[in-house]
Amino acid sequence: MTDTLRGAGLWFAYHRDWVLRDVSIQVSPGEIVGLWGPSGCGKSTLARLLTGRLRPARGTVSMPAGRGRARSAQLVLQQADQSVNPRWKIGRILAEAAPDPAPVLDSGLVFPDWLGSFPHELSGGELQRVNLARALLCRPLFVVADEITASLDAITQVQIWRIILDGAARGDYGVLAVSHDMPLLDAVASRILAMEDLTARRGVLPGPDVRHDEA
Numbered sequence: 001m002t003d004t005l006r007g008a009g010l011w012f013a014y015h016r017d018w019v020l021r022d023v024s025i026q027v028s029p030g031e032i033v034g035l036w037g038p039s040g041c042g043k044s045t046l047a048r049l050l051t052g053r054l055r056p057a058r059g060t061v062s063m064p065a066g067r068g069r070a071r072s073a074q075l076v077l078q079q080a081d082q083s084v085n086p087r088w089k090i091g092r093i094l095a096e097a098a099p100d101p102a103p104v105l106d107s108g109l110v111f112p113d114w115l116g117s118f119p120h121e122l123s124g125g126e127l128q129r130v131n132l133a134r135a136l137l138c139r140p141l142f143v144v145a146d147e148i149t150a151s152l153d154a155i156t157q158v159q160i161w162r163i164i165l166d167g168a169a170r171g172d173y174g175v176l177a178v179s180h181d182m183p184l185l186d187a188v189a190s191r192i193l194a195m196e197d198l199t200a201r202r203g204v205l206p207g208p209d210v211r212h213d214e215a
């Protein structure tokens with residue numbers, strides 16, 4: 001049984017273009033790893049593969065067993081408004097992850113008066129906190145945070161990252177922070193990986209068996 005989050009020899013193509021060619025990555029328990037690369041290099045694709053949202057054409061993803069029924073690696077995306085049901089109140093959105101929202105209320109990530117609100121009644125930063133809270137309520141062993149504060153002001157960025165890092169410092173989970181923002185990764189991560197260094201094969205032509213699988 002593994003305790004790390006690992007992608008080994010991952011290949012992935014949308015339609016007929018390889019986005020990932022023999023990519024390998026590993027995050028150890030409690031570790032905060034930054035994943036950096038320019039726009040379009042495949043960071044989000046790798047994040048989706050590592051959290052089981054997409055299936056690789058080749059290669060394997062392994063993650064530890066979860067603490068509950070949810071996957072042990074939880075993906076949090078930049079577009080919080082696209083990640084929640086707009087017709088559900090925040091209380092119901094959180095209840096889907098866990099019946100008791102106390103942990104995210106106690107940490108100050110979510111405020112009690114948001115629970116009766118609909119997503120459109122919250123600001124972008126508030127909704128991102130809810131989005132993150134939902135992932136944390138699943139008690140993940142790894143949080144894969146894909147550009148989660150990219151569109152937020154500096155103060156909200158700091159608030160959100162402080163809460164994530166507090167949890168990691170307590171040993172609750174490891175973090176893969178995905179971003180093209182090197183100063184942000186420098187501030188939060190103990191190890192930074194560049195996408196281009198994760199690829200064992202460069203310049204390899206696409207093979208004939210390219211597939212695009214939604215998990």
Ligand SMILES: Nc1ncnc2c1ncn2[C@@H]1O[C@H](COP(=O)(O)OP(=O)(O)OP(=O)(O)O)[C@@H](O)[C@H]1O
Binds near residue numbers: 037038041045
């Ligand atoms: N659903 C899709 N269908 C077809 N092509 C896609 C799809 N999603 C991503 N791509 C393409 O795959 C490549 C990698 O995209 P991906 O979103 O993984 O990169 P990224 O490094 O996360 O970029 P960004 O930093 O801009 O979010 C890009 O060329 C993109 O256009």
